[in-house]
Amino acid sequence: MGEVYYITTSGTLRRDENTILFENQDIKKKIPIENVSELFIVTEVSTNTKFFSLLSEYDIVAHFFNYYGYYIGSFYPRESKLSGHLIIKQVEHYLDKEQKLYLAKSFVIGSIINSEGIYKIDTKEHLEALKQASNTQEIMQVEGNFKKLCYKALEELTGWDFEARTKRPPQNPLNALISFGNSLVYAKVLGEIYHTPLNSTVSYLHEPSEKRHSLSLDMAEVFKPILSEGLIIELLKSKAITEKDFLEEAEYCYLNAEGRKKFLRAFDDLLKSTVYHPKLKRNVSLKTLIRLELYKLVKHLTGEEYYLPVNYHSLKR
Amino acid sequence: MYNTSELRFKGTQVAYYLICHRKLWLFTKGISFEDESDYVELGKLLDDTSFSRENKEGVSYEPVSIDFFSTENGLVVHEIKHSSALEPAHILQVKYYIYYLRQKGIKVSHGIIHYPKSKKLLKVELEEQDNELMQEVFKNMDNIIKKDKPPEVINKAYCKKCAYWEYCYG
Numbered sequence: 509m510g511e512v513y514y515i516t517t518s519g520t521l522r523r524d525e526n527t528i529l530f531e532n533q534d535i536k537k538k539i540p541i542e543n544v545s546e547l548f549i550v551t552e553v554s555t556n557t558k559f560f561s562l563l564s565e566y567d568i569v570a571h572f573f574n575y576y577g578y579y580i581g582s583f584y585p586r587e588s589k590l591s592g593h594l595i596i597k598q599v600e601h602y603l604d605k606e607q608k609l610y611l612a613k614s615f616v617i618g619s620i621i622n623s624e625g626i627y628k629i630d631t632k633e634h635l636e637a638l639k640q641a642s643n644t645q646e647i648m649q650v651e652g653n654f655k656k657l658c659y660k661a662l663e664e665l666t667g668w669d670f671e672a673r674t675k676r677p678p679q680n681p682l683n684a685l686i687s688f689g690n691s692l693v694y695a696k697v698l699g700e701i702y703h704t705p706l707n708s709t710v711s712y713l714h715e716p717s718e719k720r721h722s723l724s725l726d727m728a729e730v731f732k733p734i735l736s737e738g739l740i741i742e743l744l745k746s747k748a749i750t751e752k753d754f755l756e757e758a759e760y761c762y763l764n765a766e767g768r769k770k771f772l773r774a775f776d777d778l779l780k781s782t783v784y785h786p787k788l789k790r791n792v793s794l795k796t797l798i799r800l801e802l803y804k805l806v807k808h809l810t811g812e813e814y815y816l817p818v819n820y821h822s823l824k825r
Numbered sequence: 826m827y828n829t830s831e832l833r834f835k836g837t838q839v840a841y842y843l844i845c846h847r848k849l850w851l852f853t854k855g856i857s858f859e860d861e862s863d864y865v866e867l868g869k870l871l872d873d874t875s876f877s878r879e880n881k882e883g884v885s886y887e888p889v890s891i892d893f894f895s896t897e898n899g900l901v902v903h904e905i906k907h908s909s910a911l912e913p914a915h916i917l918q919v920k921y922y923i924y925y926l927r928q929k930g931i932k933v934s935h936g937i938i939h940y941p942k943s944k945k946l947l948k949v950e951l952e953e954q955d956n957e958l959m960q961e962v963f964k965n966m967d968n969i970i971k972k973d974k975p976p977e978v979i980n981k982a983y984c985k986k987c988a989y990w991e992y993c994y995g
Contacts, residue, residue, distance in 0.1 A: 589855075589857060589858070590855065591854055591855030591856045591857075592855060593854040593855055593856065594854070594855070594856055703858065704858065705855060705856050705857065705858075785995070787994060787995055788991065788994055788995050796991070799991070800991060800995040803858075803991065803992045803995055804995070806856065806992070807992075810854075810856070810974060810975060811973070811974050812974060812975060
């Protein structure tokens with residue numbers, strides 16, 4: 509069983525026989541490919557095609573982030589698990605208005621119920637508005653309104669200024685953290701989708717026409733409150749991350765190398781942490797919880813069981 | 826009579842027919858999952874390390890793929906398994922290989938299942954009455970695959986060792 513590796517120092521990444529060789533002026537490190545399940549490359553590296561063929565041979569997804577920690581994209585090897593049958597089902601659910609609405613709403617419900625546990629916001633009104641929504645735009649509106657409340661609560665909980673959501677580029681530390689955290693969740697969900705027969709481009713809340721793996725954006729909604737926002741609150745409250753961890757200039761703000769390392773370590777710890785799964789009757793990691801959520805989506809699409817998003821805070825630790 | 830000239834089942838599908846109809850359905854629809862269980866790792870390792878002296882390039886008559894062959898009064902079909910817990914399914918799988926190759930006009934003598942872990946060998950013959958059994962199996966497999974929903978989970982002890990376990994029970 510492989511591990512997720514995070515590359516945070518610059519250097520070259522090459523294939524050396526059946527290992528990944530990481531090298532720079534100070535370090536020369538070999539990572540046996542069998543030990544790797546996924547890569548997050550959160551710095552600038554040089555590499556070559558042979559490295560990618562190695563990843564492809566072993567079905568390893570690699571996510572790339574630039575010098576500022578901004579998500580560039582993922583190396584998504586040729587898919588070995590695709591199912592024509594399931595893709596047809598995915599598309600059927602997209603084309604049927606009611607089916608599409610059901611799934612689009614489900615992802616937002618997941619986002620809302622998992623935010624509730626973090627921000628202690630009363631969600632009744634928002635869930636009711638969601639029920640009334642009759643198209644994606646209205647769903648997005650409900651989500652937008654709810655998110656505003658969450659960000660306000662985020663300011664209060666952390667004591668850091670948020671002002672408004674600013675993305676490209678983020679203009680203050682809190683925005684920088686949210687951007688980085690959300691892109692990690694998106695990449696992580698995508699890494700899990702790769703190992704299922706789901707096609708990552710057919711989605712319900714986000715439009716598949718966006719040239720992204722939009723199904724990952726959909727499912728990330730369920731996990732962002734837990735794996736991004738919840739983590740940010742924890743890191744700021746415990747002062748594990750402070751002003752010193754940011755790179756701030758007039759128009760933008762990013763986590764610096766040290767800050768990113770801290771965030772990634774906490775992110776990885778969180779993914780490995782376990783909760784009791786009442787149906788499987790055993791502890792599962794949060795990484796597995798993402799996978800199980802995708803399985804539930806497969807079951808929904810094959811007509812076995814309606815998809816209901818996981819309520820993370822109802823699970824026992 | 827089942828049209829055997831169009832046989833398109835893989836050996837594992839025939840084994841799944843005895844193990845779990847749900848697994849047969851999902852596998853046939855291409856719904857499979859990353860096998861991260863130790864059992865699957867073990868299986869791969871077994872495939873790579875057992876019988877390294879034999880000709881394992883093997884002959885693959887799509888859709889069947891046989892572990893390796895030897896000759897003795899015709900071809901002998903060999904299949905390697907790591908545990909004999911699901912022996913009846915393994916036997917049916919090997920019977921199918923013999924049946925399939927004979928349909929293709931190949932002279933096959935018998936089959937052998939190897940359980941290297943327990944150092945056990947099992948000889949498998951395709952008897953006269955098995956031809957009828959195979960017909961029955963193919964017909965039932967077709968009916969299972971034709972269903973528009975996957976069959977129910979089966980709640981067997983061996984489910985815990987299956988790559989679909991988290992899918993079925995999660």
